[in-house]
Amino acid sequence: MNGPHDLGGRMGFGVIAPEPNEPWFHAAWEGRALGVVLACGPLGRWTLDESRHARETLHPALYYGTSYYEIWTRALEALLLRHGLVTERELASGEAEPADPDPRRLAAANVAGVLARGGPTDRAIDAPAKFAPGDRVRAKQMHPKTHTRMPRYLTGHYGVIEVDRGGYVLPDTNAHGLGEHPQRLYTVVFDGADVWGEGAEPGLTISADLWEGYLEHI
């Protein structure tokens, strides 16, 4: 979707202003928000792709107007509501009926193992590669209303396949509970002068990792 998150090449956000000796958290609640979001993952009710989509479907005013941990918190609330784990009434009141621990609740003793394992998304696929390194391709002109990892600033542009990465879970379906449907993923290199045209910074190349279905032969 052409949501507020799709930022490449947008203008007007000002200077970057890195903070010297930035702390890991700027308030105690940011740490709790990170921990709660990560602790809810192993409940297994949604995928990482669905959680990304929950963040990018927040209202643009909220997405641009708040900190990233607030975005994470708001998106987690949306996921919990969607999957019936909490109710609007509970969120509004801050109170809930006590329940026995969910069988998949993340125990403190398992945190290190769960984080160290992560969630690999590479998948074996049988289909032969449609593209080979060196092939010239075009990033398809596409504007789905659903989740995609095709950034808008590259749609319609020509690039060169650099690496065939093998099969990976397709976020476009996985984010919507429609299955993993792994597709081959390619690192595609674009020339900055082609992407941005007149006034482009000289000597710029951009690469993105794009699924086979995002690309077409030219």
Place this chain on the structure above:
Amino acid sequence: MPHDHADHDNHLDPMEARVRALETILTTKGLVDPAAVDEIIDTYAHKVGPQNGAQVVARAWTDPEFADWLRRDATAAIASMGFTGRQGEHMQAVFNTPEQHNVVVCTLCSCYPWTVLGLPPVWYKSPAYRSRVVIEPRAVLAEFGLVLPQSTGIRVWDSTAELRYLIVPMRPAGSDGLDADALAELVTRESMIGTGQAKAIA
């Protein structure tokens, strides 16, 4: 604790109250164990951070066999040093050269190699960085104090999938006599994202 949830609470800012209420609900319902939340915070506040990536880079500078492995299979090479897991499942190392400087972004969210760099800084997640670095990287790098010669090309790696990129900065001149531990001290977080270079020898 409903009195902690109201936006007009006198003692807590709205997000402090909101997150506390959410954690309380999830704990009461048996969905989250607060001790697990403590453990997650402790992991990313104390155990996982750019010191991991600095060790990888310093080893690549001093051990050509390791550098070669890192080039070919960064996931395995980095895992051999004990750095595995969430947001580092699929790694690629990218080596800076005098001809090409590399810089990493995630224009679509905030994808970042947590296993080697820890949690991303605020600026990395900011709309300003994500929007600008793909269209005017030289201007962005200059704001970080990094001015590259015009003859050096810039490649921006947009982390649109689950591959996570670790930049291996160029080894500082005059660092020949240093061992890997001393070299790791020169490797900054920004140098492994590409918005900086390794520290010069004082």
